[in-house]
Amino acid sequence: MLKIENLHAEIDGKEILKGLSLEVNAGEIHAIMGPNGAGKSTLGYVLGGRPGYEVTEGSITFNGEDLLEKEPHERAAAGVFLGFQYPVEIPGVSNVQFLRESLNAQRTSRGEKPLSGAEFLKLARAQADALGLQQDMLKRPVNVGFSGGEKKRNEMVQMGIIDPAFAILDETDSGLDIDALRIVGDGINRIMRQPTKAVLLITHYQRLLDYVQPDRVHVLADGRITRSGGPELAHELERQGYAEVAA
Numbered sequence: 001m002l003k004i005e006n007l008h009a010e011i012d013g014k015e016i017l018k019g020l021s022l023e024v025n026a027g028e029i030h031a032i033m034g035p036n037g038a039g040k041s042t043l044g045y046v047l048g049g050r051p052g053y054e055v056t057e058g059s060i061t062f063n064g065e066d067l068l069e070k071e072p073h074e075r076a077a078a079g080v081f082l083g084f085q086y087p088v089e090i091p092g093v094s095n096v097q098f099l100r101e102s103l104n105a106q107r108t109s110r111g112e113k114p115l116s117g118a119e120f121l122k123l124a125r126a127q128a129d130a131l132g133l134q135q136d137m138l139k140r141p142v143n144v145g146f147s148g149g150e151k152k153r154n155e156m157v158q159m160g161i162i163d164p165a166f167a168i169l170d171e172t173d174s175g176l177d178i179d180a181l182r183i184v185g186d187g188i189n190r191i192m193r194q195p196t197k198a199v200l201l202i203t204h205y206q207r208l209l210d211y212v213q214p215d216r217v218h219v220l221a222d223g224r225i226t227r228s229g230g231p232e233l234a235h236e237l238e239r240q241g242y243a244e245v246a247a
């Protein structure tokens, strides 16, 4: 589904990704772990098409198509979703407006009928309920004044509504309380664990992986994948650290 080959990317003239290769098949969940500053979020931004990140070498194909050629909104329409490490606040735009616009823009570009206000509200309410996000949060401006954990839940509500084919979730577990971790883990499984979908889960800790079992675990260090393995690799890293396992 996703194939990254020898990816080199830089920001402000500084090379961050230095020959990263990774393949994710449909039906799989892959975890990416790695030291602070290794380039994990950069990988997410490059996949999402964030301006300012320049790919200098290598390729990314998504379902056989060149992803790097597409604009960010075209990537979204193709089914790529990026859950941010630091969700952005959008004052003046309500969560419902934002999500309805996003969803309907994507539906339209796929040749599907936009959802009516009533249809959309029903969907949004169901997703908020499933993730334990209070209904009134849907009417508030996007992420403004939300607590850290509420922002992360809100990202998962967005993902539930958008229903993407491929999600990159950047430290979705950070800042979640113990119950929220389980709720979010269940949400990821419910929304994304399907034969036609795939997930890249960026995380620092095993705890989320207790709920969302990865098929593969990779270590990203200094801009490339230095080691890959099964779920046991995450346990090994937690016991021994990066220096021992994947320097």
Ligand SMILES: Nc1ncnc2c1ncn2[C@@H]1O[C@H](COP(=O)(O)OP(=O)(O)OP(=O)(O)O)[C@@H](O)[C@H]1O
Binding pocket: 011, 012, 014, 016, 034, 035, 036, 037, 038, 039, 040, 041, 042, 043, 085
């Ligand atoms: N505009 C910039 N100019 C120079 N360096 C930058 C710029 N933006 C990011 N970097 C650097 O890129 C490197 C990779 O950052 P990135 O956010 O991808 O790391 P990460 O693996 O997600 O780390 P963390 O685990 O802390 O989230 C860091 O060293 C960061 O300082």
Ligand SMILES: [Mg+2]
Binding pocket: 040, 041, 042, 085, 170
């Ligand atoms: Mg990061």
